[in-house]
Amino acid sequence: MHWLAWYFPRLPLACFAVAPEQPFAVSRSEGGRDRIDRCNEAARTLGVRAGMALAEALALAPGLAVRPRDRRREGRLLEALGGWAWRYSSHVTFDPLLVLLEVEGSLRLFGGFERLVARMERELPEAGRPASWAAAPTPAAAALLARVAPGTRVEHREALAQRLDAVPLHRFTRNRRWLELMRGIGLATIGDCLALPRPELARRLGHEPGLLLDRLLGRLPDPRPLWQPPEQFRQRLLLSCEIDRVEALRFPARRLVELLCAFLRGRDGAAQRLRWRLFHREAPATCFETGLLEPTRERGRMLELLRHRLERLVLPAPVVEVELEVTQWHPFRTEPGDLFGAGEGGDDLLLERLRARLGEEAVRGVALCPDHRPERAWRFCAPLDGEGEEVPPDPSARQQPLWLLPRPQPLAVRRGRPCHRGPLRLQPFLQRVETGWWEGEEAARDYYRAVNPAGERFWVYRERGSGAWFLHGVFD
Amino acid sequence: MGYAELHCLTNFSFLRGASHPEELVARAAALGYGALAITDECSLAGVVRAHEAAKEAGLKLIVGCELHLAEGDHLVLLARDREGYAALCRLVTRGRRAAPKGRYHLARADLDGVFRCLALWIPPRDPSAAMEPGWFAGRFAGGGWLAHEPARDGLDGERLERLQRLGRRHGLPLVAAGNVCMHVPERRPLKDLLTAIRHRTTVERLGYRALRNGERHLRSLEALRDLHPPELLEASLEIARRCTFSLDELAYEYPDDLTPAGITPAAFLRELVEAGKARRWPRGCPEKVAEQIERELALIAELEYEPYFLTVWDLVRFARERGILCQGRGSAANSAVCYCLGITEVDPARMELLFERFLSKERNEPPDIDVDFEHERREEVIQYVYGKYGRHRAALAATVITYRPRSALRDAARALGFTLQEVERLARAASGWRSRGAVEAQWLAEVGFDLRGRRMRLLLRLANELLGFPRHLSQHVGGFVIARDTLERLVPVENAAMAGRTVIQWDKDDLESLGLMKVDVLGLGMLSAIRRALDLLGMKLREIPPEDPGTYEMIQRADTLGVFQVESRAQISMLPRLKPRNFYDLVVEVAIVRPGPIQGEMVHPYLRRRQGLEPVEYPSEAVRRVLERTLGVPIFQEQVIRLAVVAAGFTPGEADQLRRAMAAWRRRGGLEHWERRLKAGMTERGYSTGFADRIFRQILGFGEYGFPESHAASFALLVYVSAWIKCHHPGVFLTALLNSQPMGFYAPAQLVRDAREHGVEVRPVEVNCSAWETTLEGEAVRLGLHLVKGLSRKGAERLVTARRAGSFRTVDELARRAGLDRRDLEALAAADALASLGHHRHRARWEVAAVVPEPPLVAQAPPVEVDPALPSPGEAESILHDYRSLGLSLRRHPLALLRAELAREDFLSSAEVARRPPGAVVRVAGLVLVRQRPGKGNAVFVTLEDETGVLNLIVWRSLAERQRPVLLRASLLGAWAEIQRVEGVQHLVVRRLCDRSWLLGELEVKSRDFH
Amino acid sequence: MAAEASLESLLHRGLLWRGNGREGAAGRALSSGFRELDEATGGGWPSGALVELVSPGGQGLSLLVPLLVRLGREPRWLAWVDPPWHPHAPALAARGVAVSRILQVRTAGGAEGLWAAEQLLRSGNCAVVMLWPGRLGTARLRRLQLAAEEGDCLGVLFRSPEAVAAPSPAALRLRLGSRGGKLAVEVLKRRGGWNGGRVEVPCTG
Incomplete structure (x- = not known):
């Protein structure tokens, strides 16, 4: 048995898509206080260090973005990296922040240990960088060495004990009782532990420490479950800060596409339809697909297509999280399937046909927006996008006209009366709208019904500040 | 045609109302309203402030509340008279007690007991919605109205028509109302901000929850005439006429439990005072004091405050009986009667007392006696109050938690859509040291915000508007209200956050305004320490010799670490310069090292004069009499009051009003009137403008920080007593302080170090010697098990009990006899407390780790173990472990x-x-x-x-x-x-x-x- | 054949309802929601056909509101081709129209608008298509009529008086004018019934 362990120290950071120039850190809660767990280079140059109290770090780097560590996401990302490792061994397993693979059988196939490692390093997706590795006859020893002595390779079991003698125990285990006892009796290393009488140690801590040590040294077997890569690809990246520019989405998207490609290579597959979801803090998610003419696992093509799609995208709200999902993949280099897929109704065809001739923006639906300003109480949207948004109807709108002018039209005033194709007669109906102060220019209007000499009925308002009159709607 | 607004929320409908009660009242008065009803949602928390303001403005105030019932009805209830008010209080209490803090629950059935109230039925906003006022019409026949609340939302016409139809069908008249939530339309942004905070969203995402327009303000009569038919306006006045209740009717009824049968409270109080007089002055009471007592008793009798004094006396008596040390603080120390009753300890013969500061006829408000009890035993006193009077009669006063700069910035920024990171940064800008005053633009610039943007301007403006807005009611630290029969006729009671505690809806200012009695039951750590020290010394407080020269020498050296009050850094640097030589110097010391005197620039003149570097001059003989004892510099509040009397011609009562205005000016302003009067009065009496200016500046400096002399004297007494103990019995002093932690400025490590420097032998924690508390072994101090982190109190107590049968010899024996679990044993080993069992720390830790959690049923010899070679701990490591486990070390620093x-x-x-x-x-x-x-x-x-x-x-x-x-x-x-x-x-x-x-x-x- | 099949399937799914058959030649009709108008037009709006609303100011939308409310419950579009102003969605929603069904198509006008209308009418995916065309040849109108039949869709043409001199294949033609807050409707043409009826309809908008 020969185990190769890959350690991804920055994985907790990589779960979040962060532009490199943005100071960023993940935190953990320790005894009720938040501490910095890891930080990126930009944060480090500002003096942020692991272990620092969160408040302290924020004092040092006011622009620091911080997210709590998210082990579930780390697990999912780690599994995606498992897809990368799967290519090199059919026995892949995980430890926290570590991918372990049994490589004895693969060495010859890939031309020896050095070549294998070099090749894996080359193909490692960005999300896993930087990584360190170590190899040893037991998975536990490989995992430990990858963390404390990167680049180490121990080939024989007999050499393990000596190699690990001086490693501090706390790098090996998180067992608090064990660590506290060792500190309490003034001892610190794995070697110290091995020197303690085993029955006496077991009497104090139970059998687990002895078991762990024996597995570490290969004195007992360390069975590891065989991992099977999932059938489908689905990964999410949480953004360190909300993104409101479409271009800024390219960075996290790239990460996801890399992981997808590693997954596809591991499975020797190719994908044709990529389903993207952009999650917003308070708005429903934006979903779209990017489809390819034929299945591929080429990163560049996927990114190119995405770029085109993003150019047309209008974000309803800042994005907080991005997901990429591929539910179906194809064996690599087989005949492409039905381009349009099955089950798509004629509705899409109708809209596509109209769009193709009239332009993308010519075909629109409308959605309600809860706002007291009539022109803001609705918006154009992609057809059907407004469906399912729960906006309670505004009873006041019952008194409003069915037609609204694209923008309010100033009215001339003659002899004190606003005119539109003749002087207007105002009816006493009154609605006052004063809102939008948070946007700088707020609306302050009194709305009236008005009739002109021809009997045409209009919806007009007077601006409360200036007293100017505007035509805003037409009654049918 | 006049108008009375009958539906008006203040900011005591938390995060709903956007104006202070005072603002609404002032505006309604200015607009010429016939009356204003304050109708906060299931709450009367804002009515007292409104009442005060209404009296000042000459406006009729109606007390009411708005309710949303479980069945969906939306009502406003208005109290017609005292009985109606009592019914409201009961109803609000019922609704609030039935729900967690901050919420309420009421259903139609709960209104069955509500009489002598008038009611408004508030229709739903959409006039085409279902409306069913049938139940209402039946329940409030003859006293119910449909509220017509035009909103200028385009539906007013439809609404009025619908209401008129409903009114005809159900026989209900209509009345004009405003659904008011702000006093002027300019509060619209703030109202939207509050709504966003309430819904935990941003103003941009409020949607229809934002105000449509600014109509929910107090409208001008002209605007009202445009919106309402005249008979609806007339109806509002008619309702106002039928509501005759005023909060002034709430004559407080003192509890009468304490006077024995067959004797008047006055006679009983005199009896107690006479007995106290004889005890305080066994050789006869000085003439001056006797006169003072007579004057006080006469005033108390005139104002009928005897039951109040008896109530406080009873609390103090209870504490004495239980051996709980206590002392009245604050202005009560100005009263010779309080001294005779044992409430205070400052001998009036030694002090210049100013009884007006405590009680005055002009002020027409009840006395306020605050009593400090040992902090660890205050709960016993609180339970005594509950036990004696019952929860229906005694409750804690509320404290209104209001927006401070930090919270205002944080909430406003969130609502304005700042990102979480920005909000954190903003909150830091207003952190810690900036908890008072307005939010300044400068702070935001300091944390890197560009102030030019619209967002920042809005933030600054709205955060400052938000300042001082109430957020919720919390419980006052110890202010009790006690009623003669039941509280809920007087004020609503609601649940506090703490389980089993209830608070009334008014805070202490409200109580003061209405003349309701309140007793403050406070906790003071130093009292616990002094009581412990006296117990150890077997002494009584009064046996401590006064004016001990050794004690003053120590104080002059600033050797006062651990001593009450004068251990702070500022005090320690002042002591060698002031060199207190007697008790009165201590009183000055306590009062002078305060922000007030420091800002009023009183400290340096006083120091220079005391050192003879500057002549002491007085502009007149009268001023000399007031300021002589403080070398011409006003240091106490009493002196300011006296100066106003002798130099500016104020009556004592007016002077006290000046003091109260002083305390509030930072929050409310409004000193101009007093400034004019004071300066004019002084000029009239021939004082120079320079002198008048200086006195006024000093008054400003005092503001909220100044101490009354009587209060300083009470504190100085504790300073002297604690200093005397430290000086003569440093070991006792250390023991008492360690056992009363946490208290004071310094941690146990510094207290121990200081004691050792004074030659006290301090012995380590040790299982075969230490008790739970720190104890004395002869002159030496033995640290107690309470210092050991992670050791359970129960385990420690079992250990001490088991040890009575003999010392422990092995870890196993210790574990077995004391029934200690592994966690306790590990804590002891980590604290190096097992040394007497022959183990160094490492070995002890190894030993205890082997103890089996459950003792075996059959006693069996522990297995023979192989001893591993364990290193003995080095000095640095030992110190480190000491600090970690005990927070201090007896080894080297x-x-x-x-x-x-x-x-x-x-x-x-x-x-x-x-x-x-x-x-x-x-x-x-x-x-x-x-x-x-x-x-x-x-x-x-x-x-x-x-x-x-x-x-x-x-x-x-x-x-x-x-x-x-x-x-x-x-x-x-x-x-x-x-x-x-x-x-x-x-x-x-x-x-x-x-x-x-x-x-x-x-x-x-x-x-x-x-x- | 294809149109029949799709119609049958719609009927089967309960998304359309047949007229009561009393009108015979008028075929199926959709109630307008106004009693007076239904009586004057023989049951309301003809389904799968063209309707022309003639007025100087492009009026008539409010007349359609009750129908839009009902049709909006179907999973088909309410299509607007080149309307003169923005349909004010909140006002429509307040009257009960499902605004998420609204499809607005903006074209360069003229032939392009007619092309779009024809596509929409024929697709079977629209319940109603409204358009505001200028002058139209009869041939063009007939194409639209056929498309409406094929797509089982109500086509509504808002037209000015001068644009309707020529005869039209539309199943229903109404002239509109306002009178004291009500809409005065004159039936210019209907299938299988008397022309020239006049009614006043109380609708607001």
């Missing part, structure tokens, strides 16, 4: 171990610094004990400790801001600093700071930060 290393970097010890001349620039380093930034001070004070003593650093603000991370973070702090020595007080003015914490390794030194 950690810095002694680092001295060689520090010396390589030219860091001097504090002893070496003392030998350098003033003006020298030195490098120093030490553990940070305290960081302090007083008030609005321009400097941060840092106290460092090394193996030879403490060093006081001054870090000026600019440097503090520049090196903020180091200043706030370092536990071992280094500094380049210049030595300053003035009159024996040494300070180091810092030029640069550096962090040497890494030298400590993982040594955890707790520093205490005070703001």
